[in-house]
Amino acid sequence: MNEEQRKQQSQIKQVNPSGEKDNLDRLKQKTSDDFIKYFETTYEAPNLRKAQKRGKQEVKYHDDFAIDEQFQGLGVGKKYLIRTYGCQMNEHDTEVMSGIFEEMGYEPTTEAKEADVILLNTCAIRENAENKVFGEIGHLKPLKVENPDLIIGVCGCMSQEEAVVNRILEKHHQVDLIFGTHNIHRLPQLVHNAHLSKERVIEVWSKEGDVIENLPKRRAGNIKAWVNIMYGCDKFCTYCIVPYTRGKERSRRPEDIIQEVRHLAAQGYKEVTLLGQNVNAYGKDLDIEYGLGDLMDEIRKIDIPRVRFTTSHPRDFDDRLIEVLAKGGNLMPYIHLPVQSGNSQVLKLMGRKYTRERFLELVGKIKEAIPHASFSTDIIVGFPNETEEQFEDTLSLYDEVGFEGAYTFIFSPRDGTPAAKFDDKISMEEKKERLQRLNAKVNAYSAEAMKQYEGQIVNVLVEGESKNNPDVLAGYTEYSKLVNFRAPRSAIGKIVPVKVTEAKTWSLNGEMVEETAEVK
Incomplete structure (x- = not known):
């Protein structure tokens, strides 16, 4: 075995530590150039040492995001589900991925049993957040057994952690797709590859991401x-x-x-x-x-x-x-x-x-x-x-x-x-x-x-029904104080004056007022 072949074997073990024979055989059949191209575009484990390097690379800006024509109908007749963990940035990433899915023809669902693609958009800030994700991966395994065509993916911050990716590769074979925080814009290609190859698709960049506009x-x-x-x-x-x-x-x-x-x-x-x-x-x-x-x-x-x-x-x-x-x-x-x-x-x-x-x-x-x-x-x-x-x-x-x-x-x-x-x-x-x-x-x-707000009138941006009572509306003041109050549903989406009648530790109760009044 020459040096190039030994390098390939080492890379195969890194990306496929579980030793899945069919995948290995397919990889070994590829020529040297084909393998390197496949590895670089499909399998790339995250590397914290690379992530620590803060080089002077120029950040590239792209204004021309568009879904390739070959992927635009990929989701017609199919449904997607994204479960989001963590911060507002993760929530916004989910909004972007949802937008991409729907431009590909997918429809959203909240039921895992209905989904053709399930993504877990993860948080890495605390150990408890990671434990929740691994628990959810375990809960999804029966769905994968029942429907082998279901694509289960892990994305977000956990996917950028080398130890997490290795753990998924070794112990959670129901996961088909892993990608990181820098390459959300490549979601159409990644989902397509997962559908097409029936193999694990891993694309996590240690390099810095570009700035993609018009997503x-x-x-x-x-x-x-x-x-x-x-x-x-x-x-x-x-x-x-x-x-x-x-x-x-x-x-x-x-x-x-x-x-x-x-x-x-x-x-x-x-x-x-x-x-x-x-x-x-x-x-x-x-x-x-x-x-x-x-x-x-x-x-x-x-x-x-x-x-x-x-x-x-x-x-x-x-x-x-x-x-x-x-x-x-x-x-x-x-x-x-x-x-x-x-x-x-x-x-x-x-x-x-x-x-x-x-x-x-x-x-x-x-x-x-x-x-x-x-x-x-x-x-x-x-x-x-x-x-x-x-x-x-x-x-x-x-x-x-x-x-x-x-x-x-x-x-x-x-x-x-x-x-x-x-x-x-x-x-x-x-x-x-x-x-x-x-x-x-x-x-x-x-x-x-x-x-201090009791008896005061506050401006509330009404967001919708209260989580605990559909007959009560809820919204937030300028100071991000949660206010629950009774009002017609026509108030949703408006900023309305509310008189605070009761203060709790983390929220206020009140009544909407019609007359113009000074607000606190």
């Missing part, structure tokens, strides 16, 4: 819309897998974003949320002096009632952004600002590159410019070897800022990140006890913030 979208509703303004993250916090799974920061061009928002306004959308893994780093990779503040200054002039953004990083929350947000108008005064810890030493170990003092200084600047602003945050409890005193610094910072809400988590080690290798002597019992103490504070501050 079709099947948006969830016609009231609120997500708008991606950038992709990826360059921060490399020691606990976070996102820079590996989503790649380097890549900003969309301002004119493309503004055009999309104008189009949404023309369609009657009432709210847009600008999305990015690190949204206020927007523009740093562009060849122009232009940041999130500049973009929002232009978007605030568009006739759309509400504009939000998420998720921001304290390091990139600059004075220009604060200046623009202070102009108000359709820019909402609710700011989600993840702090993660209130102790400077822990923040250093996390790789956050700001101190407790710097964070409080930033919050003070925002409050000075926007006195009516409210804040929410993210906090990690039990980072490796966090002391009781360091945890108490987080509790005291929560008091000092006066956050009105928080997403709180116990530290979850992610394979391939530096923090996963940290020695950790804190027991899980102690971490859970700290989380309970923190959540008690979070609940208390939320209840206090809600209490």
Whole structure:
């Protein structure tokens, strides 16, 4: 066996560790050139070392997305189902994939038994999210046995993890298709290959993705819309897998974003949320002096009632952004600002590159410019070897800022990140006890913030029926407070005044009012 043949055999084992004989025989029959072409376009395992390399590659922009004619009728008479896990970015990716499916002729379904293609759009932030996905993969196995033509695919952030792909290849043979976060635009080719080959199709790029414009979208509703303004993250916090799974920061061009928002306004959308893994780093990779503040200054002039953004990083929350947000108008005064810890030493170990003092200084600047602003945050409890005193610094910072809400988590080690290798002597019992103490504070501050609204009139963007009562409508205020109230269904999609009659810990009850009144 020559060197080239040995290389091929090694690659075959990597992509097909289960040793499925039929697939191996087919691969071995290919010529050397055919195999290399097949491997590069169909099977590519993710590689965290490659993902860590932040080279100076030029980001390419493509304005000409179109589904190839040969794929346009592929889904006629067939149905698709996408189950989404994780953040708003994943939800928006699902909207794009749904749009592509429907341009191929597929129809959506919510019933797995009806589906011809099932995709799991996954999240890799915490171990619990991964466990849910692997549990769902197991639940889908009987459907695959019953219907061998069913295509089961795994995409999203988990697919960018080398260990996850290897686990699927070794243990979950019902999965036909694996692709990553950078190549959603290739969904037609990937589904076609999975249909045609009856073999596993794996395409996960460690290289950085391009920016693809004009992707079709099947948006969830016609009231609120997500708008991606950038992709990826360059921060490399020691606990976070996102820079590996989503790649380097890549900003969309301002004119493309503004055009999309104008189009949404023309369609009657009432709210847009600008999305990015690190949204206020927007523009740093562009060849122009232009940041999130500049973009929002232009978007605030568009006739759309509400504009939000998420998720921001304290390091990139600059004075220009604060200046623009202070102009108000359709820019909402609710700011989600993840702090993660209130102790400077822990923040250093996390790789956050700001101190407790710097964070409080930033919050003070925002409050000075926007006195009516409210804040929410993210906090990690039990980072490796966090002391009781360091945890108490987080509790005291929560008091000092006066956050009105928080997403709180116990530290979850992610394979391939530096923090996963940290020695950790804190027991899980102690971490859970700290989380309970923190959540008690979070609940208390939320209840206090809600209490202030009793008897007040607030503006509510009505999204639809309440989850718990179809006779009650629900929507959100400018400060992202959930309000449940009785009103005619004609109010859905409108911003209406509601008088708050009862405050709960995480929601408000109220009554719609007809007369014009001052709102809080």
